[in-house]
Amino acid sequence: MNDAAGRFAEAAAAAGLAPDVRRFPEGTRTADDAARAIGCDVGQIVKSLVFVAGSEPVLALTAGGNRVDPAKLAALCGAADPRKATADEVRAATGYAIGGTPPFGHPTRLRCFADPDLMGFDRVWAAAGTPDSVFPIAPEELARVAGALVAPFTETRPAG
Numbered sequence: 647m648n649d650a651a652g653r654f655a656e657a658a659a660a661a662g663l664a665p666d667v668r669r670f671p672e673g674t675r676t677a678d679d680a681a682r683a684i685g686c687d688v689g690q691i692v693k694s695l696v697f698v699a700g701s702e703p704v705l706a707l708t709a710g711g712n713r714v715d716p717a718k719l720a721a722l723c724g725a726a727d728p729r730k731a732t733a734d735e736v737r738a739a740t741g742y743a744i745g746g747t748p749p750f751g752h753p754t755r756l757r758c759f760a761d762p763d764l765m766g767f768d769r770v771w772a773a774a775g776t777p778d779s780v781f782p783i784a785p786e787e788l789a790r791v792a793g794a795l796v797a798p799f800t801e802t803r804p805a806g
């Protein structure tokens with residue numbers, strides 16, 4: 647199999663996982679779409695966001711309701727002014743299209759950071775290679791398999 651779903655399944659198996667991939671015909675392209683389809687908190691959705699830091703693509707596994715603060719990501723990466731990757735850059739770096747980009751299983755290992763807000767859940771849901779599929783995973787397992795450093799890089803909401 648060489649379609650995106652098959653490639654993800656193979657990558658997950660190679661990582662020692664047997665993910666319970668769920669398909670939702672109504673689509674899971676965005677975190678809100680995925681949370682609605684699954685019936686979970688949007689904070690349980692893993693956004694696998696590619697940023698370009700210097701010339702290096704890095705992966706920011708971001709909880710559904712959160713936004714990346716580029717200055718914080720810059721400090722973690724040690725590179726100035728990371729910016730969101732274009733659709734073409736996402737595909738080149740991960741092998742998958744935006745909306746289906748999984749958090750691991752890319753052709754080359756990307757430096758990866760995980761949002762601490764994901765870690766409070768028993769399980770979180772991430773894209774499984776396509777914009778209509780997701781799989782559940784314990785956040786600690788996600789961080790381990792993705793090789794992610796768990797460290798804060800999102801905007802903090804104003805108090806009150």
Ligand code: 5CA
Pocket residue numbers: 674675676677680691692693694695730731732733744745746747771772773776777780
């Ligand atoms: N399947 C869902 C939930 S698992 C998903 O993949 N969500 S996501 O957040 O990881 O992917 C969608 C993200 O891609 C959006 O949050 C947005 O940051 C980014 N995006 C969407 N369109 C573009 C675009 N044209 N260029 C760059 N980034 C984009």
